[in-house]
Amino acid sequence: MLLLAAAFIVAIVLLLYMVSPLISPKPLKLPGAHVVVTGGSSGIGKCIAIECYKQGAFITLIARDENKLLQTKKEIEKYSVNDKQVVLCISVDVSKDYEQVENVLKQAQEKLGPVDLLVNCAGTSVTGKFEDIEVNSFERLMAVNYLGSVYPSRAVISTMKERRMGRIVFVSSQAGQLGLFGYTAYSPTKFALRGLAEALQMEVKPYNIYVTVAYPPDTDTPGFAEESKTKPLETKLISETSSVCQAEQVARVIVKDAIQGNFNSSVGSDGYMLSILTSGMSPVTSITEGLQQVVCMGIFRIVGLFYLGSFDSIVRRCMMQREKSENTDKTE
Ligand SMILES: NC(=O)C1=CN([C@@H]2O[C@H](COP(=O)(O)OP(=O)(O)OC[C@H]3O[C@@H](n4cnc5c(N)ncnc54)[C@H](OP(=O)(O)O)[C@@H]3O)[C@@H](O)[C@H]2O)C=CC1
Numbered sequence: 001m002l003l004l005a006a007a008f009i010v011a012i013v014l015l016l017y018m019v020s021p022l023i024s025p026k027p028l029k030l031p032g033a034h035v036v037v038t039g040g041s042s043g044i045g046k047c048i049a050i051e052c053y054k055q056g057a058f059i060t061l062i063a064r065d066e067n068k069l070l071q072t073k074k075e076i077e078k079y080s081v082n083d084k085q086v087v088l089c090i091s092v093d094v095s096k097d098y099e100q101v102e103n104v105l106k107q108a109q110e111k112l113g114p115v116d117l118l119v120n121c122a123g124t125s126v127t128g129k130f131e132d133i134e135v136n137s138f139e140r141l142m143a144v145n146y147l148g149s150v151y152p153s154r155a156v157i158s159t160m161k162e163r164r165m166g167r168i169v170f171v172s173s174q175a176g177q178l179g180l181f182g183y184t185a186y187s188p189t190k191f192a193l194r195g196l197a198e199a200l201q202m203e204v205k206p207y208n209i210y211v212t213v214a215y216p217p218d219t220d221t222p223g224f225a226e227e228s229k230t231k232p233l234e235t236k237l238i239s240e241t242s243s244v245c246q247a248e249q250v251a252r253v254i255v256k257d258a259i260q261g262n263f264n265s266s267v268g269s270d271g272y273m274l275s276i277l278t279s280g281m282s283p284v285t286s287i288t289e290g291l292q293q294v295v296c297m298g299i300f301r302i303v304g305l306f307y308l309g310s311f312d313s314i315v316r317r318c319m320m321q322r323e324k325s326e327n328t329d330k331t332e
C-alpha cells in the first residue's frame, strides 16, 4: 500500500516535471535591454539599476529630485561594460498625474527603445501607532506606493503586449506579506501590489509578459534610515527578529528573479518561509517551487505561530512598560 502511494507520488512529480516547460518562462537577456527603474536614484532602486547596467542594459532612472538623479547617473556610469550604454534620467512624480507619467515613458522609449523590464521601486514609508499617523499619510502612501506602481506599468503594458515580451517588477515588502505593529499605513499599500500583480499576471501571461513581486526585509538604505528616526519601539523590536540586509544583495536577488520571470522574489530564510507560507493562490513559476509550497506550508505555519506569539508578547511588554513609567511620572 505504502509502495503504491510512493509510486503514485513519484509518477505525479515526473508528470509535473514533464509539463514544467509550459510554466517556466525563457530568461530575459539583459545585454542591450531597456530597463526602467522608478525610485532609481536611491537605495534598492539604485542598486537594481547598477546590477542591470553591469549586465549590459540601458537604464532609465525615474525619481523627483534632479540632483540626486544626476549624481546617481554618474555613479552608475562607472560600471559600464560597453561604450554604447546610456543612463537616462527623468524627473517626475510617479504618483501625481497619469498623463505625465505616460508622456515621460513615451519619451524614454523614443530614446532607448521599448521597455523590456520595468522595476517599480519608488516608494516611501511612515510608521507609528494607527491613531498617531496623520490621515493624509494614508492617502499619500497609497498614492506613492500603489498608484505610483500602477501608472508606469499601465503606461508600458500595451507596447509589451504588442511585442509579446516584457517584465514588470513590483517592489512590495515583508510588510506586504504580514501586518505588523506600526505599519497600518504602509502594509496595505504593499499588500495592494500583490493583488495587482496576481491579476495582471493572469492577463498578460499569454503575451509572454512576466510579473515579479519582491518582498524585501529591512534593508540598509536612506529610506530605511529616515523611517527608523520615528519608528515605534515595538516595530523596532519586532523587526529585529530578522537582520538588516544590504541593498546590493536585495537588488541582486530581485534582478535574478525578474530575469527568470519568477512571480515571487524573497531574500533570506525568513523571506523564504514567509513567501511559502503566504503563497495562497499566487501563480507558480517552477515545479520545484510548487512542491516546496505543498510540502512546507503546514510546517511554516507552526513556525509562524511562534513568531506571532513572540510579537504579541513584545507589544504587551512595551505597553506595560509604558504604563509603569507613566504611573511613576504621576507619583513623582
Ligand atoms: N529599505 C527597506 O527597508 C525596504 C524598502 N522596501 C521598498 O523598497 C522601495 C525602495 O526603498 P528604499 O531603497 O529604502 O527607498 P529610498 O527612500 O532610499 O529611495 C526611494 C526612491 O524612490 C524615489 N521616490 C520616492 N517617492 C517618489 C515619487 N512620488 N515619485 C518618483 N520617485 C519617488 C526617491 O527619489 P525622490 O525622493 O527624489 O523622488 C528615491 O529614488 C520602496 O518601495 C520601499 O517601500 C521594501 C522593504 C524594505
Ligand SMILES: CCCCCCCCCCCCCCCC(=O)[C@@H](N)CO
Pocket: 125, 172, 173, 174, 175, 180, 216, 217, 218, 219, 223, 224, 227, 238, 239, 241, 242, 270, 273, 274, 277, 300, 301, 303, 304, 307
Ligand atoms: C514562518 C514565518 C516567519 C516570519 C518571519 C517574520 C519576520 C518579520 C520581520 C518583518 C520586518 C518588516 C520589514 C518591513 C520592511 C519595510 O518595508 C520598511 N523597512 C520599509 O522602509
